[in-house]
Amino acid sequence: MESLKQRILKEGRVIEGNILKVDSFINHQIDPLLAFEIGKEFYNRFNNVRVDKVLTVETSGITFALCAGYHFNVPVVFAKKYKGLNMSEKVYQSKIHSYTKQTDYIISVSKEYLSPGENILIIDDFLANGQAVLGLIDIAGQANANVAGVGIVIEKGFQDGGKILRSLGIRVESLAVIESFNNNKIIFREA
Amino acid sequence: MESLKQRILKEGRVIEGNILKVDSFINHQIDPLLAFEIGKEFYNRFNNVRVDKVLTVETSGITFALCAGYHFNVPVVFAKKYKGLNMSEKVYQSKIHSYTKQTDYIISVSKEYLSPGENILIIDDFLANGQAVLGLIDIAGQANANVAGVGIVIEKGFQDGGKILRSLGIRVESLAVIESFNNNKIIFREA
Numbered sequence: 001m002e003s004l005k006q007r008i009l010k011e012g013r014v015i016e017g018n019i020l021k022v023d024s025f026i027n028h029q030i031d032p033l034l035a036f037e038i039g040k041e042f043y044n045r046f047n048n049v050r051v052d053k054v055l056t057v058e059t060s061g062i063t064f065a066l067c068a069g070y071h072f073n074v075p076v077v078f079a080k081k082y083k084g085l086n087m088s089e090k091v092y093q094s095k096i097h098s099y100t101k102q103t104d105y106i107i108s109v110s111k112e113y114l115s116p117g118e119n120i121l122i123i124d125d126f127l128a129n130g131q132a133v134l135g136l137i138d139i140a141g142q143a144n145a146n147v148a149g150v151g152i153v154i155e156k157g158f159q160d161g162g163k164i165l166r167s168l169g170i171r172v173e174s175l176a177v178i179e180s181f182n183n184n185k186i187i188f189r190e191a
Numbered sequence: 192m193e194s195l196k197q198r199i200l201k202e203g204r205v206i207e208g209n210i211l212k213v214d215s216f217i218n219h220q221i222d223p224l225l226a227f228e229i230g231k232e233f234y235n236r237f238n239n240v241r242v243d244k245v246l247t248v249e250t251s252g253i254t255f256a257l258c259a260g261y262h263f264n265v266p267v268v269f270a271k272k273y274k275g276l277n278m279s280e281k282v283y284q285s286k287i288h289s290y291t292k293q294t295d296y297i298i299s300v301s302k303e304y305l306s307p308g309e310n311i312l313i314i315d316d317f318l319a320n321g322q323a324v325l326g327l328i329d330i331a332g333q334a335n336a337n338v339a340g341v342g343i344v345i346e347k348g349f350q351d352g353g354k355i356l357r358s359l360g361i362r363v364e365s366l367a368v369i370e371s372f373n374n375n376k377i378i379f380r381e382a
Contacts, residue, residue, distance in 0.1 A: 023301065024303070024304070025266075028268065028269065028271070028300075028301055028304060029266050029267065029268045029301075029303075029304045030253075030257060030260070030266065030267040030268075030269070031266060032257050032258075032260040032261035032264075032265075032266075032267055033261065033264060035257060035261075036261060058249070058250045059249045059250050059253065059269075062221075062250065062253050062254060063253060063257055066221060066223050066226060066254055066257060066258075067223075067257075069221070069223040070223035070224065070226075070227060073223070073224060074223075075216075075220050075221065075222060075223075076220065076221040076223055077219065077220045077221075078219065078221070078250075080219070080250075109219075110214065110219055110220075112215070112220075113215070113219065113220045
């Protein structure tokens with residue numbers, strides 16, 4: 001998605017630890033018009049499959065899940081993050097390992113909001129090692145829902161997440177794939 | 192806002208502790224079309240004042256701040272929540288007391304994303320005792336920005352938040368004001 005890539009080049013900054021800071025328009029300050037355009041692009045890429053619901057995980061994913069859900073005209077569900085397991089029969093839960101923070105956390109979705117046979121489009125802002133998306137796929141599976149695909153705003157192509165998901169046969173559409181940070185210069189993978 | 196009130200009556204449930212559960216369309220599952228309509232309603236109510244930026248706090252506020260920001264065509268900033276003070280000169284911080292959880296937390300906004308003289312519209316999903324909104328007002332004040340107004344999706348009219356904010360001379364527009372829960376029946380305040 002060209003407008004997104006241009007914005008990343010203009011405002012993104014590479015900081016220590018191969019972290020891309022895009023908090024001027026993605027995950028602290030948000031550009032709502034760009035967010036809508038991103039939601040529209042997810043719609044354009046996935047409107048050839050049935051999508052009954054959009055699923056993401058708090059916090060930054062909500063923006064793009066909402067905008068995608070708007071274009072599909074389907075409900076959006078965001079998984080909540082917890083520190084520890086919540087002993088409840090009312091929720092689906094999955095444990096996620098954060099490599100960045102070297103800690104585990106739990107994501108959870110109320111059983112009321114995922115149903116067997118539903119086709120779920122998973123949306124997130126970043127894809128790096130894929131742990132968060134794998135947790136959402138796990139939760140969709142617990143609900144006997146189908147994963148229609150995974151839409152990602154920015155994929156770090158030099159980390160394993162994209163490869164892992166695609167090797168599971170899951171369709172992943174990333175609107176910008178970063179091939180490398182070459183001396184802090186952002187290099188995109190050619191489409 | 193009539194469509195919102197009807198939806199609250201249809202899907203809202205009053206649970207122990209005077210808590211209104213609206214997680215089927217507001218804060219766990221989201222109805223994106225309603226969220227957009229809500230954003231448009233905030234625009235209709237505040238488009239007679241200058242709004243340079245929309246400010247909210249994670250998590251549930253993001254949905255409605257984004258939709259309001261879309262209609263105003265201005266950036267949206269969400270404050271982040273922390274457990275403890277973060278000793279950084281790069282952020283504005285404010286301490287908030289949560290009466291529900293009987294604990295304090297810190298909200299923080301990068302100094303990059305609020306500027307002196309900007310007119311800030313504060314948006315949140317719920318207004319109860321007003322502590323979160325007061326924290327956002329505090330942060331706007333630290334940035335020497337002006338508070339153009341406060342837009343709330345659901346105000347609990349029987350708690351003090353609305354009164355406190357209005358007594359400070361702040362314009363508060365709440366799209367649904369709950370007067371009381373009478374035997375778990377939701378009674379709205381007349382407009």
